[in-house]
Amino acid sequence: MQIYLPIAEVSVNAFLLLGLGGLVGVLSGMFGVGGGFLMTPLLFMIGIPPPVAVATEANQIVASSFSGVLAHLKRKTVDFRMGGVLMAGGLVGAALGVVIFNALKSIGQVDLLIRLSYVVFLGVIGSLMFVESLNAIRKSRAGRAAPKRHKHNWVHALPGKMRFRTSGLYISVIPPLIVGVFVGILSAIMGVGGGFVMVPAMIYLLGMPTKVVVGTSLFQIIFVTAFTTLLHATTNFTVDMALAVLLLIGGVIGAQIGARIGVYLKAEQLRILLAGMVMLVCGKLAFDLLVQPSELYSIGASAGGH
């Protein structure tokens, strides 16, 4: 069944969109990532204009994150206090990111910057996580307990300490604020929720237990992507409601299924799966940059357009 999207001005198969939404939703529920880093390139591939894909994807992430967070709320695996601190940083970061994005757009090459930052971030984070979780699995197979991540490092020497009861942490608010700002900038520039950066940062930098990481990440992603959606809707008019509805119907159902699958998997297994996926997307993007494309030319709206 073809459906004409009013803002994107293209006609696509409605079931294809439902399916894509569902697939990405499952992954989002399992790993606590918004799924934007998968969905946005997929939308480009089926012919949605990039500005519309990026803006609409932000709206869809709101839905799948909200659905996912409800499942985590029931299991009490959301650290609201930490989420609030991250969110405060995230909103500032998103606003900064839009400013940076527009500045780069005037220079040209914003497309290349987005691709390169995808490759670099996905590559580094994916391989770090992959190696770390492989080691963890090997150690637990050998019968030894995985080492506790509560190490005392520079993070604990900073002022402004706060108690995060759900995470069992007593650390300064400065590192989570910085992480929030950083992820906010990334999410505005790359058109993603930023979960794939947020989740590892929470585990490795803040030392949060894996159990609360997913729920807390989803919690703050809701607010940052809602803010991004409003920015896109009011400045670029590129949020396509019909596209969003189809994606999110599939997405919210998928997220519920994913959250339940996640319960049955071990933390190490979850992380190694996420790492594998991140590296796969990274590899595809790197491949596109390195191999000669079959069509060297591309058509874009003029600089004065969208």
Place this chain on the structure above:
Amino acid sequence: MLRLILIFVLLALPAHSEEVVAGLSQNRVSITANFDGSEILIFGAVKREAPVPEGRLDVIITVEGPEQTVTVRRKERILGLWINKDAVDIVAAPSFYAVASSGDLAETVSLVADLENAISVHNAVGVVNLPPDVRDSASFSQALIRIRGEADLYQQLENAVEVTDDTLFQTRIALPSNLVEGDYATRIFLARGGEIIADYETGIDVRKVGLERFLFNLSRQRPLIYGLLSLAIAIAAGWGASAVFRLIRT
């Protein structure tokens, strides 16, 4: 003096020995939510006040969507990476263009007539804005025609107009599903020996209707409300799915 003016007026009037009378199967295309392209039948007749002149009569029909300025970019290998380098703005590229002719286009109209009336796809794609450092501008407009041609947005349909008894003609133009809204200018040319002897112009109105119209207008006129509505739908869908799953599990 009066006589002189009269002579000038008479001379200025073209000798309309043959005229086009034409119609369209529909002069309005409504883009609804399940819009999946449309086929338009364009038909007509040649009106004459004199006997049929000698020579072959050809009919050329064009349909042209609203013009846009597009930027065509070309990738180049720099430091091992394929990245966009040269870019050329094409100022008046039609969003859709179809040209149907009763014979081979190159034989039915002369090069000059084609250029003057911007008939072939190549001539209909507008002015190229050249940056000083790009020499091969032609390859950029060719790329535009190639890419849009693959998407059926540019169509050159030769031997596609049926002409009966040098008088009646008809053709069908398929509009693809990814149409842009606007007025689609439809032109009909009569040609003899490569020269245009008569032309006729009408329009097809392509408009979003119903829900499509409502959403589009809302997004442009009340963007904040549109954005908040999108968020409300997202939150409601997220909550709804969670509630439904809770029901299923209990």
